[in-house]
Amino acid sequence: MIPEALKAKWFWYSVCCVLCWGGWALVSKLGTNEISAAGMQFIFAFGFIPVAFVALALKRLEFERSLKGIAYSLGNGILAGIGGLALFAAYRSGGNTSVITVATALYPVITVMLAFLILRERLTWLQIVGLGFAVLAMVIFAL
Amino acid sequence: MHVPVWFWFALVVLISWGVVGLLQKLSTNHLSAEWALLWLAVGFFILEPWLYPGRVIFAYSFRSLGWAFLGGILNALGAWALLAAMKRGGKASIVAPFTALYPVVVVFSAPIVLHESITARQTVGVVCALAAVVLLSTESSDTSPH
Numbered sequence: 001m002i003p004e005a006l007k008a009k010w011f012w013y014s015v016c017c018v019l020c021w022g023g024w025a026l027v028s029k030l031g032t033n034e035i036s037a038a039g040m041q042f043i044f045a046f047g048f049i050p051v052a053f054v055a056l057a058l059k060r061l062e063f064e065r066s067l068k069g070i071a072y073s074l075g076n077g078i079l080a081g082i083g084g085l086a087l088f089a090a091y092r093s094g095g096n097t098s099v100i101t102v103a104t105a106l107y108p109v110i111t112v113m114l115a116f117l118i119l120r121e122r123l124t125w126l127q128i129v130g131l132g133f134a135v136l137a138m139v140i141f142a143l
Numbered sequence: 144m145h146v147p148v149w150f151w152f153a154l155v156v157l158i159s160w161g162v163v164g165l166l167q168k169l170s171t172n173h174l175s176a177e178w179a180l181l182w183l184a185v186g187f188f189i190l191e192p193w194l195y196p197g198r199v200i201f202a203y204s205f206r207s208l209g210w211a212f213l214g215g216i217l218n219a220l221g222a223w224a225l226l227a228a229m230k231r232g233g234k235a236s237i238v239a240p241f242t243a244l245y246p247v248v249v250v251f252s253a254p255i256v257l258h259e260s261i262t263a264r265q266t267v268g269v270v271c272a273l274a275a276v277v278l279l280s281t282e283s284s285d286t287s288p289h
Contacts, residue, residue, distance in 0.1 A: 010233030013224045014241045020221030022248020024214045026256055031210035035203050039196035040211050041187075047215015048184035048222075055177040055223050069173025070182050076166040077186015083159035084218075085194070086152045095149035098253045099265045101246040102272045103153045108240035108279050110161020115236040118165060127236070130278025133271045140268035141153075142146050 029097045037088035109134045168235035176226035240279035
């Protein structure tokens with residue numbers, strides 16, 4: 001299973017994502033030492049502009065008209081923004097950065113359940129055990 | 144039982160980002176990763192009028208503003224990579240949990256960068272959470288609809 005994954009492009013894109021988001025979480029904590037949660041999310045959004053335009057420029061892509069795709073992406077941005085705001089507020093509350101980052105990174109529990117219900121992707125028994133571990137972790141963090 | 148304040152914020156993150164994980168997959172079914180990223184950024188800007196902190200923004204230090212902006216760039220690069228992963232055949236139920244392993248970077252870096260340490264109980268929670276994410280990213284051998 002692992003050698004197969006190592007050959008897949010999606011795997012390496014995912015590794016890049018992990019490294020970038022790890023750096024993002026660290027610098028976000030540093031920023032929230034001074035800036036309010038709303039201010040952080042406000043400034044944070046501007047960081048997307050150069051990356052989005054570089055991405056489009058590199059690909060030389062023509063405009064894509066899919067209204068469904070645009071609607072999903074806009075909803076994605078709005079919900080991600082609300083989540084980001086809550087994350088910055090959590091960082092500012094003074095909790096431990098590692099614990100907050102780990103706890104908030106349990107969001108795939110919701111994604112996996114929705115993928116099961118809406119996208120009809122099957123759950124393995126390992127994933128079901130994973131859901132159990134996630135619940136256990138949240139109970140420990142809440143104590 | 145005293146539930147820490149951050150925990151309630153974390154629940155908001157879990158629910159909103161949990162739905163985001165699904166929308167990412169749905170958006171890349173219709174758009175390239177690059178256009179999905181651009182419209183995602185537009186979605187962020189829809190919230191901006193409510194987030195604008197007022198003139199206080201000019202009182203923040205350049206360093207803190209720089210961290211916030213750098214955070215945006217790093218998050219955007221990560222989101223681009225994530226959307227590209229989903230566009231190139233990664234399943235939502237695999238890619239979303241896999242990329243949620245980014246706290247590993249934080250757990251190992253925080254003691255050095257932020258000079259923070261965690262308690263024994265929190266360590267157990269962190270191990271459980273990371274185990275959960277690893278298990279959630281295991282691939283099904285049968286991908287047919289249930």
